[in-house]
Amino acid sequence: MNAIIEEERRLAAAAAAGQPVIVRAEGLTKQVSTPDHDLVIVRQASFQVAAGESVAIVGASGSGKSTLLGLLAGLDVPSAGRVWIDGEDLFAKDEDGRARLRGRLVGFVFQSFQLLPALTAVENVMLPLELAGARDAAARAARVLGQVGLGERLGHYPRQLSGGEQQRVAVARAFATEPKLLFADEPTGNLDSATGAQMIELLFSMNREHGTTLVLVTHDEALADRCDRRIAIAGGVVSA
Amino acid sequence: MKNLSIAMKMLRRNAQAGEAKVLAAALFVAVASVTTVGFFADRVRGALDRQANELLGGDLVVIADHPVPRPFVERAGSDGLDVAATTTFPSMVSGQAGVSLSEIKAVSRSFPLRGRIRVADAPAAPDREAEGSPRPGTVWVGVPLVSRIGAAVGESIRVGNATLTVGAIITREPDSVLDFFGIAPRVLMNEADLAATGLVQVGSRVTYRLLVAGDARAVARYDARVRPRLERGERIEGVRDARSEVRVSLERAQRFLGLASLLSVVLASVAVALAARRFSIRQTDSAAMMRCLGAAQADIFAINAWQFLALAAAGCAAGTLAGFGAQAMLAHWLSAFFTVALPAPGWRPAVQGAVIGMVLVLGFTIPPLLRLRNVPTLRVLRSDIAVAEPSSLVAYALGLGALSALIVWQAGDAKLGGIALGGFAIALGVAAVAGYGLIRALSRLRAGASGPWRYGLANLRRRTGSSLVQVMALGVGIMAMLLLTLVRTDLIVKWQKSMPADMPNRFAINVQTDQLPLVKDYFAGLGLATPDLYPMVRGRLVAIGERAVSPADFEDQRARRLVEREFNLSWAQELRPDNRIVAGAWWKPGASEAQLSVEEGIAKTLSIGVGDTLTWDVGGTRFGAKVTSLRKVEWDSFKANFFVIASPGVLESHPASWITSFHLPAGREEVVNRLVERFPNVSVIDLTAIMGQVKRISDQVSRAVEFVFLFAIAAGLVVLFAAITSTQDERVFEGAVMRTLGASRRQIVLTQLSEFLAIGLLAGLVAAAGAVGLAMVLSERVLGVPYEFDWVVPVAGLLAGGAGVAIAGLLGTRKVVDSPPLAAIRAVT
Structure with missing residues (x-):
């Protein structure tokens, strides 16, 4: 098993070496003001992620992992520093520009799934496709749900699905637009270990099939081990 | 603590x-x-x-439709009470500028016993408290008469056969609080001039009042003595039971x-x-x-x-x-x-x-x-x-x-309360059922809708309960406003249009029998159609069958009032075209039996049926006659109509006055002026003025009600905000997720907008349907005008609902659009 993983990693690293950079962070800093003092959550983070690579952001609770991920996806605004996604300067754009870029290039999987409860499984997956103006949204959403093994549950509402099924819908939603880049925040955090393992398989098989770059935040050693590379963060300081 | x-x-x-x-x-x-x-x-x-x-003008008032009996006046004197007397009746008065119907009040020197009359020298001049009442030979007149007939201070006006000088303009009278019918303004005169007018005749509608005032115990004693001795057509009103009609x-x-x-x-x-x-x-x-x-x-x-x-x-x-x-x-x-x-x-x-x-x-x-x-x-x-x-x-x-x-x-009271409660419950219930059906139907459409609209409609369905509450609350509020504004004016306009152009617009009353041929000649001489004149005899209903009639027998207020007062009885050979028999049969020509035909509404109120014998008292003489038919009357024909009509030969021996209605073309006011000049006892009532007055009153009242219903709309909006607030977190969360998935600001706004627009349009639809339905019932059942659908009502309802809710909704959910996605998701989860 380990040998296979090692082999995969070696191959991926070799591939990445020749690949263009898809995420580049430079001097990324996030600082919040509290009444007593200023708190630096992320300090001067600079690193690169190559296309097709899988990267785990690891660190203790409160180390700033999720904040860093949010900044990379443009869900939050940094106090200083810049991020380029596929060569585009993320924070040179306004909120709408960042949303459009995400719609085009980025998928996102949350720890607590974040499906819209008013929509059925297929409608949840259709959402990013429709937002991007895709014509065959329904068919594509159904196909992706089939790929994650939920082809029979298209019309179910999130409350009618188990936690693992909900997370699979979330993964299908993230991959539906065939993004170049997938961010995942603790994707196995709310799942039991067996379901979590299935989820990891799913993420990496999607990564292989679509050539998607994976950037994920995790506590899960098994998951971190499957990634090509780790970015450790401690006290807001990144060591890539 | x-x-x-x-x-x-x-x-x-x-x-x-x-x-x-x-x-x-x-x-x-x-x-x-x-x-x-x-x-x-x-x-x-x-x-x-x-x-x-x-209000009473005294501490206690004896009111009668005949001169107050002497013993009552003498008793007051011997009890040491102050007394005053008034005689009121409607009549035409004329001045150099025209004629007008007015409410004449002839008063004794001591009037008023309580309160003061306020007078002025000209309508706009500052007023002052008057000393006592008009001296003999003078009158005080209400403000409208100054312009209408030229009754300025110092001018002369004719009241019946008397010519009197205007001494002052009345700005406020003690015994009138409401001014509903400014069309019959007051003329206050001294009772010494009353005989000279020649206006108080048989059949005139005159009210006599004896006002008494003094020490409270003496007043109470007088009340106790007089009350049991009151006869028919007499009543007593004290300060405490002054629950007047006003x-x-x-x-x-x-x-x-x-x-x-x-x-x-x-x-x-x-x-x-x-x-x-x-x-x-x-x-x-x-x-x-x-x-x-x-x-x-x-x-x-x-x-x-x-x-x-x-x-x-x-x-x-x-x-x-x-x-x-x-x-x-x-x-x-x-x-x-x-x-x-x-x-x-x-x-x-x-x-x-x-x-x-x-x-x-x-x-x-x-x-x-x-x-x-x-x-x-x-x-x-x-x-x-x-x-x-x-x-x-x-x-x-x-x-x-x-x-x-x-x-x-x-x-x-419980009955009215029950009706109101039922009304509110039905309005809300119907709105709820309609709203629920519409929400379900609309959310079916979402599969066919695209992008943001689909998500808006999906939310509408998911929050069915909350959406329904908003649709109901706003729908009821908007419906109330639609009814009061558009529907009301629309119905009034249509009702007025439905009247024929030559519909009578004047009533002439109090024509004496010996003046009949002269009045007919007068109209013929002017080239106008001779109006139909109907006889009128005033009589009191004494018994229905064997059962003596007394106001106390009736629960119904209207029935009580009817029995208290005198009826206007008439007689006729033929049934008129605006009357229709609904029970029994009209009398055959030459039938000798005394028969009556009664209007169906009043028959129901007083529980009179075909076959009952009614006993009447006319000027002290009693007679009985059998009811042989019930009639339906088209009251809005604006012709003189009667509750009770007798067959020929029953009433002719009693003193009668005659009434007619006619159409006076615009600009021919001189016809009325000269009629009144020739026959001073005849009073002409201007229906156009009354209808104008009714419209003015209805406008003012409905403006007040509209104002009150504005609060209902405000409450509906608060419900909307309550519903928005209760779903705020969900909305912020959904907005953030959509942002993460690449939604632009416009797409998020559209999603919110589609949900609110749907709620607003549904509320507007519920309101419009309710308003149109009620308008249909009012139009056909109450006004008898065929209902014509008017697009303005639903369009206004939909616009008000859609635009109002969309704007309010977007204002209430600004936070959804403005929050950065990560912060929003974290705040909620």
């Missing part, structure tokens, strides 16, 4: 939350609505109470306004319930934590209850202040009805407002508070542990019960 101080600290933090604002706003609107009407009603009541004996009709109007104001209370209760529930849900975790830290259930309850009470107190106080300000608007619009200045309102309406505020708070916030009390402590460890929800219907039974009691109390 400890709990109170904790509560105040927590309230300072919670006050910024949406539900606290909604709760205060709902109470503000409800209390403002109720106190506006309350303060206004209090002012009118104050005016009536303060001037109760001025008072009754004013109270009825106030009740109606009061009930209208309760609509906003009903709607506000929905907002209060929504806000309290949301408050309770948000406080669940802190309640569990406080329980862990040692707070008893009673402490949790008290801490939260104190917060509600403080919010309620603030809402009620602000609402009462607003109500105090807003009543001035009502008073301003309705001031034309009152000839007296309204005094400042008292404090009672403020108490009423506070009671209503507390009923709302206690009735609709206790169930969610009780829920907090029962929060399991284990929730601090596991937030998925459910809190036992009280069954909502049982929990809110207290509030609903209190609200129902409030409506019945405002209505003043």
Whole structure:
């Protein structure tokens, strides 16, 4: 098993070496003001992620992992520093520009799934496709749900699905637009270990099939081990 | 006390939350609505109470349709009471500029015994208190007569056969508070001139009053002695039982306004319930934590209850202040009805407002508070542990019960209260069923809708309950406004249009039998159609069959009044085309039996059927006749019609006057002027003026009601905000997820907009359907005009609903669009 993983990693690293950079962070800093003092959550983070690579952001609770991920996806605004996604300067754009870029290039999987409860499984997956103006949204959403093994549950509402099924819908939603880049925040955090393992398989098989770059935040050693590379963060300081 | 101080600290933090604002706003609107009407009603009541004996012109009045018997006058004198007498009747008066119908009041020297008449030298000149009443040979006239007939001070006017000089212009009379019929302005004259006018004749509609005033005990003694000796056509009115028709009709109007104001209370209760529930849900975790830290259930309850009470107190106080300000608007619009200045309102309406505020708070916030009390402590460890929800219907039974009691109390009697309650329930129920059906139907469409519209419609369906409440509350509010504005004017215009062009617009009454050929010749001589003249004999109904008739026998107010007064009886050979037999048969020509035909409505009121023998008293002579038919009368033909018609040979021997109606083309007023000149006893009533007056009154009243219903719309909007607030977190979360998935600002706004637009359009649809349905019933059943569908009503309803809710909704959800996605997701999860 380990040998296979090692082999995969070696191959991926070799591939990445020749690949263009898809995420580049430079001097990324996030600082919040509290009444007593200023708190630096992320300090001067600079690193690169190559296309097709899988990267785990690891660190203790409160180390700033999720904040860093949010900044990379443009869900939050940094106090200083810049991020380029596929060569585009993320924070040179306004909120709408960042949303459009995400719609085009980025998928996102949350720890607590974040499906819209008013929509059925297929409608949840259709959402990013429709937002991007895709014509065959329904068919594509159904196909992706089939790929994650939920082809029979298209019309179910999130409350009618188990936690693992909900997370699979979330993964299908993230991959539906065939993004170049997938961010995942603790994707196995709310799942039991067996379901979590299935989820990891799913993420990496999607990564292989679509050539998607994976950037994920995790506590899960098994998951971190499957990634090509780790970015450790401690006290807001990144060591890539 | 400890709990109170904790509560105040927590309230300072919670006050910024949406539900606290909604709760205060709902109470503000409800209390403002109720106190506006309350303060206004209090002012009118104050005016009536303060001037109760001025209203009568004395402490006690004997009223009769014949001269007050001498013994009553002498008894007053021997009891040491002051007395005054008045004789009132309608008649035409003429001056150099024209003629006008007026209400003549001939008074004795001592009139008025209580209150003072205010007079001026010209309509706009400053007025002053008059000394006593007009001297013989002079009259004081109401303001409208100055311009209408040229009755300025110093000019002469003709009243019947007498020529009298105008001595003053009346600006205020003690014994009239309302000025409904400015078309028959007052002419006040000295009773010494009455005989010279020659106007008091057989068949004239004259009211005689004997006013007495003096020491309270002497008045009471006089009352006790005279009351048992009253005969038919005589009654006594004291200050205490001065529940005159004025008072009754004013109270009825106030009740109606009061009930209208309760609509906003009903709607506000929905907002209060929504806000309290949301408050309770948000406080669940802190309640569990406080329980862990040692707070008893009673402490949790008290801490939260104190917060509600403080919010309620603030809402009620602000609402009462607003109500105090807003009543001035009502008073301003309705001031034309009152000839007296309204005094400042008292404090009672403020108490009423506070009671209503507390009923709302206690009735609709206790169930969610009780829920907090029962929060399991284990929730601090596991937030998925459910809190036992009280069954909502049982929990809110207290509030609903209190609200129902409030409506019945405002209505003043159980029957009207029941009708109002039923009306509110039906309106809300129909709106609920219609709204539910529409929401379901619309959410089916979502599969066909694209992008943001699909998500908006999906949310509409998911929040069916909340969407329904909004559609209902706003729909009922908008419907009330549509009915009062568009539908009302539309119906009036159509009703007026439905009348033929040559419809009679003048009534001439009091034509004497010997003047009949002369009056007919007069019209023929002017080239006008000879009007049909109908005889009129005044008689009192004495018995139906064997049963003697007395007002006390009847429950129904209208029946009582009918029996108290004299009927106008007529006779005819032929059945007129605007009358139709609905039971029995019209008499055959030459039939010798004394027969009667009775109008069906009055027959029902007095329980008269075909075959009954009615006994009448005409001028002291009694006779009986059998009812052989019931008739339906088209009253809006504006021709003289009669409740009771006798077959030929029954009434001819009794003294009669004649009545006619005719159409006077515009610009031919001289026809009336010369008719009155030639026949001074004839009175001409101008129907156009009356209809104008009725329209003016209906305009003013409905403006007041519209004003009150504005509060209902405001309450509907508060419900909307309550619903938005209660779904705010969900919306912020959904907005953030969509942002993460690449949604632009425009797409998020569109999603929100589509949901609100749908709610608004559905509310507009419910309102328009309700308004059109009611308009149809009113038009066909009440006015008898075929209903014509008017596109303006639904379009206005949809526009008002759609645009209003969309704007309010977007304002209420700005936060959804403006929050950065990560912060929003973190705040919620």
